[in-house]
Amino acid sequence: MPIENACASLSSQKIGWHDKKWTNWSNFTLNQQKITTKTYLIPINVNKSRKNQYFIIKHQKKTYKSINYKNKK
Template structure:
């Protein structure tokens, strides 16, 4: 089950709680039920991260071989170090 199909199935199920909804859910295979639940959790976590990102430090993401490497940048700290190096020399 693709993400698009899972999202479409979730949006189509928004409505009153009735027996039809439960029969539709029971017609799903166990694997489909697990994927839809995982997608819901991923969506909830991503929304929380977006809200918390406003409070956190800026992060640059570099993609390399399908893995994500996060490098935190702190420009003020770098500027201070450069000034100190100049004064020492």
């Protein structure tokens, strides 16, 4: 997702905010909004990759255990 689209989606989510908070966000320059959005999106991407890594590791362990179990019989 381009950073401009991310800024726009975050801005649209802030419509429900109190007017004072919305004014603070809209007073940011575009560059400030981009920086704020990047710092917000980076942890989300890190968490997604961690969940994917955990799933892969968990799946590999199950596969390894099932292979060992079959060989013991």
